[in-house]
Amino acid sequence: MAGxxxxxxxxxxxxxLCCGPRxxxxxxxxxxxxxxxxxxxxxxxxxxPVIAARGGSDGSGAALAxxxxxxxxILDLLVSTTDPxxxxxxxxxxxxxxxxxxxxxxxxxxxxxSALAGAEAAPVTQVLENVDWDTGDAFTVQVRSPIPAAERTxxxxxxxxxx
Numbered sequence: 811m812a813g814x815x816x817x818x819x820x821x822x823x824x825x826x827l828c829c830g831p832r833x834x835x836x837x838x839x840x841x842x843x844x845x846x847x848x849x850x851x852x853x854x855x856x857x858x859p860v861i862a863a864r865g866g867s868d869g870s871g872a873a874l875a876x877x878x879x880x881x882x883x884i885l886d887l888l889v890s891t892t893d894p895x896x897x898x899x900x901x902x903x904x905x906x907x908x909x910x911x912x913x914x915x916x917x918x919x920x921x922x923x924s925a926l927a928g929a930e931a932a933p934v935t936q937v938l939e940n941v942d943w944d945t946g947d948a949f950t951v952q953v954r955s956p957i958p959a960a961e962r963t964x965x966x967x968x969x970x971x972x973x
Contacts, residue, residue: 836962838972845893846923846953848902851933852886855943881943887934887951889921894928895973901965903954904938909946920966 859877
């Protein structure tokens with residue numbers, strides 16, 4: 811009799827596992843993304859003159875202007891995960907804030923996480939090209955979750971599907 815009840819319990823467990831709620835690929839990716847964290851360790855803004863335009867005056871009547879400057883933000887990030895399987899890459903949201911900490915620009919960066927194993931952290935350097943940089947600006951980084959369905963096309967991991 812005890813053997814019969816064990817078989818019945820086993821059948822119920824198998825039934826629950828097989829017929830329980832299924833997760834969608836999007837839910838699997840959201841779950842994997844929830845295991846990641848990103849932190850901005852440092853920021854360097856590199857400014858290079860691009861074009862010396864004409865305007866102003868050099869004393870001879872010729873007009874000179876200040877050079878046009880291109881600014882690139884070099885972000886030193888620390889990416890970590892607690893998931894042993896993980897994703898091959900992760901989309902990180904980057905927000906640029908002005909001196910009053912109001913949003914100024916928003917970008918997404920794809921970070922290769924294929925070499926990152928569970929319970930590890932790795933430094934990653936990313937460059938944001940041609941930013942509108944002013945003194946006092948700041949950047950924040952985050953792994954957003956959940957991602958609304960309407961925005962998932964901007965997140966590469968959703969296009970690739972779960973690993």
